[in-house]
Amino acid sequence: MKKLIKGLRQFKAKYVSTHQELFEQLSQGQKPRVLFVTCSDSRVDPNLITQAELGELFVIRNAGNIIPPYGATNGGEGATIEYAVQALGIRQIIVCGHSHCGAMKGLLKLYSLRDEMPLVHDWLKYAEATRRLVKDHYSQYEGEELLEIMTAENVLTQIENLRTYPIVRSKLYQGQLNIYAWIYNIEKGEVFAFDPESHAYVLPQSQLKTDEIDETLLTEDLLNGNAIDNNISEKQTVVEQPQEFIFDADQRFPITRLSKDQMDRIYRGSRTN
């Protein structure tokens, strides 16, 4: 507690004093452009990993970055989504899972939670589609690999759930909303984004339209391999032909399914090799 309180004072002394204009502006109201839904996990900090400033990200956080289907609960997720899209006019939603997720581990041993953590047990009901799908289709995996798959599939399950909200459905219908599936790798500090075309998690540049990708983005960080493992060859291929993977605003999120084949090659391959 002492550390946090000291932090409050440091923040005030060093950050606030040097960003007077920003704070002045924030006091007028918020105009975030992105709703960022992620896990409560202490190792995930949306603002830090995206280097976003105060005022840019509207954030929902709960155990497992779960979004119950519309009408399934009367909890805060639905209300906050409604507020974000309707009252704030947000047009981009990122659902971001992460590696080593405790909720996903819980999903792997669901029954043992019933007595010990009944609320967690019940909450994971909204990731049951993930559990079922993984159980039915990934029976050959186990351990860390299974956990990775669970995590990757769960973000897609939650996007399916998200699409059931009236305001979301209406905005998607009008092409006024884009939804992105991300996975944050907590040990590498790296994000992968789901690419609906290839059904694979790839580097997030593929989320951009061609004209949004400037030289800087392509060259400095990526093409020079700066801070990126050299062995992610497939993903580099992706990046080199960005025009093929443009996510058109009119196209809405098409199929929330991992290509099992590509998953093996690309997402998981990139991390375990």
Next chain:
Amino acid sequence: MKKLIKGLRQFKAKYVSTHQELFEQLSQGQKPRVLFVTCSDSRVDPNLITQAELGELFVIRNAGNIIPPYGATNGGEGATIEYAVQALGIRQIIVCGHSHCGAMKGLLKLYSLRDEMPLVHDWLKYAEATRRLVKDHYSQYEGEELLEIMTAENVLTQIENLRTYPIVRSKLYQGQLNIYAWIYNIEKGEVFAFDPESHAYVLPQSQLKTDEIDETLLTEDLLNGNAIDNNISEKQTVVEQPQEFIFDADQRFPITRLSKDQMDRIYRGSRTN
């Protein structure tokens, strides 16, 4: 989106590369010491305002930093609280509201939300005790002042709700859990903490035990008035006599009530004068 993706790369290039040890350690697991419950508002960044590192704060965020009473919803809040306290062994919970809160504004015009944002309307039911209390006891206030009071009282309402969770009640009983009520002022970047003794929001130093308050904390930032308005005389008084306001770990959160009189003098006074 482009900005965020650029941010991801900057984070990887500049932050991750210089914190290798931290990321190595985080990959082993999380051991956060604090559950931080706050609003989804884009202008609030828990890690930034407390200068907390990755791994320190387990975070719940929803519209209005609302915690429905135990059993009232099947949403994510209860499950996440249960996971934080039981699975992670967290012993400190901060419920943090903030100025200019959209959810609290909604509470002031609840009926107009019924048709336009039904999920938000229903969600605000769990802040009904706030609305009712403010309506009954602060009828002389309006506008910004009323909103401030609503925000301050709502944090206390949510702590009443938090106390109904089985794991919370059990840990409070043993003196193994402390709950703190904070308000973050988004235009000043400043936090006030509820002091159960004086029923007022004061500088958060009062949350510390005497032996946790070192010279640095008292003198550098506060007594020299560094980054603090000179006219907050009452709060300075508080800080100068910290021993009187020590919040004993054995004492648990006693009465969640604002002293209206003191609220006028201290919390609001400090901000509007």
Next chain:
Amino acid sequence: MKKLIKGLRQFKAKYVSTHQELFEQLSQGQKPRVLFVTCSDSRVDPNLITQAELGELFVIRNAGNIIPPYGATNGGEGATIEYAVQALGIRQIIVCGHSHCGAMKGLLKLYSLRDEMPLVHDWLKYAEATRRLVKDHYSQYEGEELLEIMTAENVLTQIENLRTYPIVRSKLYQGQLNIYAWIYNIEKGEVFAFDPESHAYVLPQSQLKTDEIDETLLTEDLLNGNAIDNNISEKQTVVEQPQEFIFDADQRFPITRLSKDQMDRIYRGSRTN
């Protein structure tokens, strides 16, 4: 049934005929001063044990004297509390558990109820904070003792729940509502009241302010030991110094926690010695 119908006639013939003025008055409306929440158990009769007349006690009775947190159910408890406090202006609420409570026994073997009595099982969810707390902190007890502790703690749990109701929170805030925790011992016909100062169940005189305690109350019944076991020495000590245990109307219900140590000495001690 025959017995009851005979009773109806006796009541009419002997009671109604001799209380004409009371019945005349009752037909004008009710002005009860106390909301009495207790168990459905046939061995508990609120009016008899308090010798209250018709018109004095507004009564809620269900299995286990349980009060679900605000919003947790859409059952009758919340509505009846709202009506009592708001429409009738009641300012005193007694939550009264009792020894040998079947609902509390059910709580001790909760899982066995799941199939056999599913509604009871689900209902006891609102006493889960009691079950959890007792499981975590009283593992050394069993049998009758454990049941007594469960019962005593449950009344406090239910008061935590009661405090989440908007009208209750508002009235507590203004000091216009007092809440009392009672335990009725069905074999001795005796009531113990929770004393928030000492965290112990004591004789209910401690709930009164000094000026409400007249000679009669102290001497006739208590100091002469009339109808009281001689071996309840601790409780007599309490009563001999009533001024120390006065429950100030302004003070609201502070900490709903039993002092385990004092519980051993006073509440349970008084009954088992």
Next chain:
Amino acid sequence: MKKLIKGLRQFKAKYVSTHQELFEQLSQGQKPRVLFVTCSDSRVDPNLITQAELGELFVIRNAGNIIPPYGATNGGEGATIEYAVQALGIRQIIVCGHSHCGAMKGLLKLYSLRDEMPLVHDWLKYAEATRRLVKDHYSQYEGEELLEIMTAENVLTQIENLRTYPIVRSKLYQGQLNIYAWIYNIEKGEVFAFDPESHAYVLPQSQLKTDEIDETLLTEDLLNGNAIDNNISEKQTVVEQPQEFIFDADQRFPITRLSKDQMDRIYRGSRTN
């Protein structure tokens, strides 16, 4: 409060001391024969009006003696009914409304409650069948008369609801449960019981089988007109031919409908003439 505490001592000194055997027996367990569902109204005391002893009546009380249909709520009513019938083996249930009922008055002006007492408003949803039926079929009545009809019909509505509980349905099916509809007149201290044959509220003797009606019941209280108004001629007729109105255990509660015609003549007629 002082009065109640004095009452506790009087009860202990005068009642407990003279009923030692009863209290000894009650400490062994409860064996109530009747589940008595009635209103929280302070003017209704089930044990007093039936002259029942401790241990005889298992009691549910809430605002309006309402029993939500099975599955409609997760409140205490269903659980308590289940416990009564299944765990305690109770085979007789009395649902008892009363004159001047505040909940029924609320039902007459339902919409005005929405804002002021939302929980009461929502709770009365389970008496909506009463409101609708009365609105559709008794439009010619108003004021006190309408309130009486509402009250009388509501007891029957609640019995319809009661019949939806699995354990109730099963026991009714086996002929192991009888349900009785009562109205308690608070100004006269008198009970009327619904007679399914005549669809009218009559003196409760009609609930008994022939062989349960002994001389005492017929002559002392009734035929001599002891404590009964002379002008209740219709009801006396009923009583003089009790064999016609026997409620056979095998017959279950048949139609919960007031004969509007007989209601005019008998129930209301008996009270207003």
